[in-house]
Amino acid sequence: MHAMNVVVCVKQIPDPAAPPALDPGTHTLDRSGKLILDDSDAYGVEMALQLADAAGGGEVTLVSMAPNGEVSGLRTALAMGAAKAILVSDDALAGSDALSTAKVLAAAVRRAEPDLVLAATESTDGYTGTTPVQMAELLGMPSVTFAKKVEIADGTVKVERQTEAGYDEVTCPLPAVVTVTAGVVEPRYPSFKGIMAAKSKPVDTLTVADLGLDPSEVGATGSRQEITSVTEAEARQAGEIVTDEGDGAERIVQFLEQLKVI
Numbered sequence: 001m002h003a004m005n006v007v008v009c010v011k012q013i014p015d016p017a018a019p020p021a022l023d024p025g026t027h028t029l030d031r032s033g034k035l036i037l038d039d040s041d042a043y044g045v046e047m048a049l050q051l052a053d054a055a056g057g058g059e060v061t062l063v064s065m066a067p068n069g070e071v072s073g074l075r076t077a078l079a080m081g082a083a084k085a086i087l088v089s090d091d092a093l094a095g096s097d098a099l100s101t102a103k104v105l106a107a108a109v110r111r112a113e114p115d116l117v118l119a120a121t122e123s124t125d126g127y128t129g130t131t132p133v134q135m136a137e138l139l140g141m142p143s144v145t146f147a148k149k150v151e152i153a154d155g156t157v158k159v160e161r162q163t164e165a166g167y168d169e170v171t172c173p174l175p176a177v178v179t180v181t182a183g184v185v186e187p188r189y190p191s192f193k194g195i196m197a198a199k200s201k202p203v204d205t206l207t208v209a210d211l212g213l214d215p216s217e218v219g220a221t222g223s224r225q226e227i228t229s230v231t232e233a234e235a236r237q238a239g240e241i242v243t244d245e246g247d248g249a250e251r252i253v254q255f256l257e258q259l260k261v262i
Contacts, residue, residue: 004058004152006048007114008082009105009132010041011123012066012073022230035066037073040120042187044180045077048118049188051152058115059083063108065093065101071203078198079190086112090207095220098126102134104218107211109139116157117177121146136177143177144170148184 012035014020045060052058062077062085074085086108093104109117117139122129136143148167149160157176160167190198208215242251256262 004052004055005061005113005115006052006058007061007063007109007112007117008041008044008048008077009109009117009119009135010045010062010064010073010077011038011120011126012036012064012070013038013124016124035070035073037076038120038124040122040124040182041077042080043182043184044118044120045080045082046185046187047150047180048116049081050185051116051150055152061086061112061114063105063112064088065096065104065108067091067094069205074203075195075198076190078201078203079194080188081194082201084201085203087203087205088208088211089205090215092208092215093218096218097225098128098130099134100218102131102138103213104208104211105131106135106138107213108206109135111211115174116152117141117175118150119177119179121179121181132177132179139175139177141175141177142172143179144172145179147178147180150178150180 014033015036016039045062048060052060060082062074062082064074064085065088066073067089069087069089071085071087074087078085088104088108093100096104117136119132119135121132123131133143133145144157144159144161146162147159148162151158152174155174156171157174157178159170159172159178161170162181208218242248244251253262
């Protein structure tokens, strides 16, 4: 059994508990403050650590793209047990859309020569859910999404893929990109020893040029989308309260007919 080299794409995001701030010029999320590990990525990190252990050895490498050389979210994942990290940080990346982000992550992941790449199905601050599969396509790897269980054997990954009706059993050759749904494993808490060790684990910080990418392909200039305006969500209106005077069932039927549900 050879050692597994697992890469986990992790996103460092503004704290969801704090009110989100937008950049007034671009209407994009203000990422200038302290960033934290996206909760949805903790599941990928935990699954990667478990798979490396099950393979009888191996290591977990983190790949992240964030402004201002931000590493606090990475340190959390390193404290959980990941061995090292690759951080892509460059002012040219501001305003990147999902595809530009996938190009950057793919170039960084390629350097790590992984057997398996894990990512969350979607990030908590972007919710496009497209970046991991775009990255897989750029890497020329098969991708399996919505994994609730992942097993590795003989150069093959076997996944239980979550569906509305249960799960599909999917197998594909390695290397592959697998997206993990939230709640599939219980992410470990970093121990004090892990937190201390994380401080000295290597974080390789790269620029767009280091990855051999053209700056015009990424960031706001390379994006095929722009946010033209942002408005507050409408306040929810109070619903109609119906007092049941023996005709409640009829009233419900009338209401559903109005909605053209029946």
